Amino acid sequence: MAFRFIHTADWQIGKAFANFTGDPGADLRGQRIKTVERIAEVGWANEVDAILVAGDAFDSNDVSERTLVRTVEALKPFQGTWVFLPGNHDAALAHSVWTRLRGMDLPSNIVIADRPIPVDRWRGRATVLPAPLRRRREALDQTEWFDVAPSPEDSCRIGLAHGAVAGRLPDKADSANEIPQDRAAKARLCYLALGDWHGALKIAPRTWYAGAPEPDRHKANASGLVQLVELDGVGAPERVDAIPVGHYCWIRLDVELLDGTCGKALQALDALTQEHRCCVIHLLLSGSVSLGERRRLEAELRRWEARVHHLEVDDTALRDEPTADDLDAIDTAGFVRLAVERLRLKASDPAHPERDTARTALRMLYLDHLGTSDA
Numbered sequence: 001m002a003f004r005f006i007h008t009a010d011w012q013i014g015k016a017f018a019n020f021t022g023d024p025g026a027d028l029r030g031q032r033i034k035t036v037e038r039i040a041e042v043g044w045a046n047e048v049d050a051i052l053v054a055g056d057a058f059d060s061n062d063v064s065e066r067t068l069v070r071t072v073e074a075l076k077p078f079q080g081t082w083v084f085l086p087g088n089h090d091a092a093l094a095h096s097v098w099t100r101l102r103g104m105d106l107p108s109n110i111v112i113a114d115r116p117i118p119v120d121r122w123r124g125r126a127t128v129l130p131a132p133l134r135r136r137r138e139a140l141d142q143t144e145w146f147d148v149a150p151s152p153e154d155s156c157r158i159g160l161a162h163g164a165v166a167g168r169l170p171d172k173a174d175s176a177n178e179i180p181q182d183r184a185a186k187a188r189l190c191y192l193a194l195g196d197w198h199g200a201l202k203i204a205p206r207t208w209y210a211g212a213p214e215p216d217r218h219k220a221n222a223s224g225l226v227q228l229v230e231l232d233g234v235g236a237p238e239r240v241d242a243i244p245v246g247h248y249c250w251i252r253l254d255v256e257l258l259d260g261t262c263g264k265a266l267q268a269l270d271a272l273t274q275e276h277r278c279c280v281i282h283l284l285l286s287g288s289v290s291l292g293e294r295r296r297l298e299a300e301l302r303r304w305e306a307r308v309h310h311l312e313v314d315d316t317a318l319r320d321e322p323t324a325d326d327l328d329a330i331d332t333a334g335f336v337r338l339a340v341e342r343l344r345l346k347a348s349d350p351a352h353p354e355r356d357t358a359r360t361a362l363r364m365l366y367l368d369h370l371g372t373s374d375a
């Protein structure tokens, strides 16, 4: 009979999302626990033998009591065995979320694997070998003992670890808690379930990252998934299916405005296929717009802000290029016109020390003027 389990990691429950004020931030925090409930439901529906959590279930060891209680409640839909591995964010220190959870009288189907001892709860069908982190950065490879770990004959050996596979991950030059890429082979593992990298990724033979089930940053990697793994027996290749469980889509849009209009930015937003209320968007704008288009853009972005979950706009690289029509709209004669002409000369001279100030002045003049005439 095949051994089936869900591999997940990096829930980062309790993450503050300090850049998100008000309701959007509270919703992001709350969703992380709802997604755990979803994982429990997926596990139950797929009749898996276990759910393995490969580290960083919690964002820190200081999460509130309330958060711990809510998390344990969210596990309820799955009555099979949960195995939790301490990662770098929730390392098994002398006082940690794990010691606090133990004091809460946990149900017996929840295993805290905070010591390097085989977990054998499946009548010899599978043996989970955990490599818990007992500090944020371990100097030595905690998976080394897997090679000599005992397990019943014909039991599928499954490693559970948290860290960076040496030399394989991008952006991990200074990687802590290194795991050798040949650990699965050397320790005769059927599967090595890893956490720490937030995208789902097969990184070496029989060696997988599950990715974060609920995305938490604007990064182009495969997050929002859990892995449903099936092992037919020792030696048989692993079968892995990614199951989407994430709620929010973190989307990064990088738009250069080249024709003086904001059309391309609005098109990029219109092209979103995800449910708008689930989108957490970072919009990076560059290029240039006329003053009239800048005004239209700002009005449209306010509309989008209300529609999506969160919209953050970085327009520091977007320049104003006032057109003749923009300037005509300010004033066509006299005193104001003269000032506008002087500002325009300064604004169009790349070497002028007041260039940026002149641009801002023109834009403010334009917007104030329109504000007044609209009123």
Ligand SMILES: [Mn+2]
Residues within 6 Å of the ligand: 055, 056, 087, 088, 089, 162, 195, 196, 197
């Ligand atoms: Mn981590």
